[in-house]
Amino acid sequence: MLNIEEIADYLNSITLVDKNVEAYLYDETPKDVAPKPNKNVVVVKPSSVDEISKVVRYANKNRIPIVVRGGGTGLSGGAVPIKPSIVISMEKLNRILEIDTQNLTVTCEAGVTLRALIEAVERVGLSFPPHPGDESATIGGMISTNAGGVRAVKYGVMRNYVLGLEVVLPNGEVLKLGGKVIKNVTGYNLMHLIIGSEGTLCIVTKAIIRILPKPKKNYTLVIPFDGVSDAIESVSRILNVITPLAIEYIEVEAIKYGERVVGKRWVSKDGEAHLMLVIEAKDEDELIEIAEKIEKACKNPLNIFVASSVKEQRDLLEIRSMFYEGLKDEIIDIMDVSIPIAKIPEYLKRCNEVAKNLGLQIITYGHAGDGNVHQHPLKCENGEEKYAKFKKEAFKIAKELGGFITGEHGVGFVKRENLAEFLSQNELELMKGIKKLFDPNGIMNPDKVVN
Structure with a gap:
């Protein structure tokens, strides 16, 4: 057991120590899968690299774990202290x-x-x-x-x-x-x-x-589809015509969660799934030309909505950015699988079949243009047990299709046990060797990524 008072007294001579530790114990990882934080921590707020260096030297000498904290927006438990630790908040290094x-x-x-x-x-x-x-x-x-x-x-x-x-x-x-x-x-x-x-x-x-x-002017397009497969299959077709700034896959069921947070309405509720594209064009003539190419490339689009005014675009992007905020209290986890773009239709089809058989509702949206899919299992009776089975099958499908368990959220704590399913023993040993070379005493964010 660390003597927190003794450590805090010493570190107080080096940098600012914050006794309000509760605000530094959690990130945005869904509660059902988030690691339990260790509250036996000292929170420091250095304002220079010299202060950080002194804190780290002290921690290394005394074998005290260090967890670095930024904005606390992570979704894999990466900034959560698992062991008695020194938490280094970077909030004062903000210049x-x-x-x-x-x-x-x-x-x-x-x-x-x-x-x-x-x-x-x-x-x-x-x-x-x-x-x-x-x-x-x-x-x-x-x-x-x-x-x-x-x-x-x-x-x-x-x-x-x-x-x-x-x-x-x-x-x-x-x-x-x-x-x-x-x-x-x-x-x-x-x-x-x-x-x-x-x-x-x-x-x-x-x-x-x-x-x-600064790029050309941005415009936002929303394209509804009757079926999930038509929407997803249209992604590769669009990318053969144009590389948009963004191309998002959105299941209609997800939209209400973003609307609820911001108090605004999505442009359409038609169909089962939508693609939202952000494109760059120098003027409305070029916009129309690009939109026509996109519509022609799509597979069975129901319509195409163009948000050309700044307010319309801002409203759509705000709703999209708040999907997770609206969902987070109703979900077990947020998945972050990365799949070759052409394999997304097969991945989602097979995953949806697994979920249906388990009686688990999954709400999906994600960055279809780069193959990064976010699946959200909703809480339900025996939800954690059902999700464990679903995740096992989903990861198996992802691996078969050449995908990986995380595209952008990171391994952190919540995915570390799945690394061995996707990486070879040689890769894992090399990673552990690199960790040991950098951090021979194992003080840096222990129990994250690799042990």
Whole structure:
């Protein structure tokens, strides 16, 4: 048992200690699958990399686990302390240090929120494409999970925008990787090893992020379909014609949950499933031309609705972004399977058959353009038992079709037991070896990703 008072007294000489630990014990992982937090923790709020380094040196010397916390928006229990720990909140490392309009980069601390970064770069006429949904997510957290989101189909994921990192290693040393360059093959790419490592190797404290010129005007299209298969099969057809900014698959049943949160109405309730596309066009003439190509590419679309005004688009995107918020109290879990795009129809068809046989209702939406599907099992009698059977079969189907258990949420705590189903023994041993090399005392986010 850690002597929390003794640790807190010592750390108080280094950095700010917050005695209100309750707010730092949970993330957004559904309660039914979330790990039980260990409340025997010390929460610190460093305001510099030097303070973090001193805290980490102390923790490493005394073999005290460290859990780093960003915005607490994770969905895999990655920021939940499982053992008595020092929780390092990054909220005070929230400065945007430089926007370099010549090199198209922004340098910021890890606690900067997505919202703050977007607003800062847009003020100078530039843009930052990655958008995982919750704008209170921090840049450090997005790097640690290699966050994706709705725009990944065109603009990629977080990894595609990280040019440089400053990190604190588990021994307290500060390491600087990369820089303001697009190309760099100077030795092994340690920076990209750290991206997506979920706080298990080191602590990201600063990043150099690639930004882009502001795109053309955006327009939002909603296309209803009578059947799930027609909607999903249309995705590959559309991608052969155009690469939209986003292409989302939405089951009509999911829409009411987003509407309930924001108090607004979706454009149509026709059909069983919808595709929502965000496209770029310089004007309405180009928009009409693109919309006609999309409609022609689709398989049996019922209609095509174009939201051209800023308000119409904002309302639709707001409803879409609140699906999970509306659902979270009624679901057992949110799944994050990643499937080859052409295999999504088969995956959903087989999964729906499994769910029907189990008497389990699944509500599905997701980033169809990049193959990332979010399935939500609703709570019901014997729901956890039914879901365990469903998840086992769904993961089996995903593996058969060349998919993986997580596309953007990360392994964290809730999926770590499933790693061996998708990775070879050699891969797992290499991952454990990398973990041991970075973190020989096992203090960094223990019991997450790999043991």
